[in-house]
Structure formats: C-alpha cells, structure tokens
C-alpha cells in the first residue's frame with residue numbers, strides 16, 4: 020500500500036463513526052450497511068484484487084486507530100487454528116438469513132417488527148433515540164435495526180480484538196475479507 024492509500028484508509032474511520040452516529044438521527048440510515056456488503060465484491064470483480072480491504076475499508080481504518088499500541092500479543096489459538104474465522108462466516112451467513120427471512124415475514128404481516136437493537140443476534144437492548152422521526156413501513160424499520168445491530172456487534176468484536184491483541188486481527192476473521200479470499204481463489208483456478 021503506498022503512502023497516499025495509507026493516508027486515505029487512515030482517515031476513513033470517521034465513516035464508521037458517522038454510520039453509528041447517523042443511527043441516532045434516523046435509524047433508516049442503517050441500511051447504508053448494504054454498501055459495505057456490496058462495494059467490496061463489486062471492486063473485487065472489477066479489479067480481481069481486494070481493493071476495498073487495501074484502500075477503502077472504514078472499519079480497518081477504525082481498528083488501526085483504536086488498536087494502536089506497542090505491546091502486541093501473540094495471535095491467540097482461536098485465530099491461528101481458523102476456528103473463529105469459520106464461526107464468523109457462519110455467524111454472518113445466519114445473520115443475513117435471519118435478516119432477510121424476518122424482514123419478509125414483517126413485510127407480509129406475519130410477525131411484528133423489531134424496533135430496537137439486538138446484539139450478537141440474541142441480546143435485546145433498546146430503541147435508539149431519534150433526532151428525526153420518519154414515517155416508514157415496519158419492515159424497513161425492522162431491516163434498519165437488524166443492520167445496525169449486526170454492524171454494531173461485529174464492530175464491538177473488531178475493536179475488542181484490536182485492543183487485546185493487535186489492530187488488524189479482525190481482518191483475519193472478517194467474513195467480507197474471508198469471502199473475498201475465497202472468491203479470488205475460485206476465480207484464479209478458472
């Protein structure tokens with residue numbers, strides 16, 4: 020990564036903070052999470068390399084900042100043996116499945132919306148205070164809280180790992196990075 024790219028990534032952490040702050044303005048902005056889940060793969064398909072990870076990832080920028088310290092610890096076994104990486108991939112897949120399935124059910128009127136945060140899929144919290152209360156279909160509100168909850172849960176894990184071990188340890192288990200690696204491997208064998 021050249022100096023210019025490092026500088027660009029270095030300043031992008033504010034996008035992560037802005038994402039969480041915007042949730043207090045209107046939770047509907049949480050749907051911007053879709054961009055973080057699609058742009059990496061669009062760039063990957065275009066350039067056949069992990070352009071997002073190398074130049075644009077706001078989360079990487081954040082954990083670079085908060086994990087900055089000198090007494091890095093050795094990578095823990097759950098990282099080196101790949102168990103957490105597999106777990107996170109399953110967690111991400113299940114989460115997306117729950118989000119899609121429950122949003123469809125809410126849209127069809129078969130279940131109530133979830134108008135509050137829920138950490139790590141299972142821990143219900145509270146609704147976010149809203150600066151602007153916009154009228155929205157219940158399924159959209161549900162989807163927004165689901166995305167916000169998923170982004171918050173994974174950011175908490177990323178930040179905790181960066182503080183305990185080293186800044187970019189999250190990248191070793193990140194589902195987006197992991198899926199990108201798999202797609203690159205798959206296309207290189209074609």
Ligand code: SF4
Pocket residue numbers: 059071072073076077078079189190191193194195196197
């Ligand atoms: S592996 Fe994940 S967190 Fe790390 S740079 Fe790539 S997308 Fe961002």
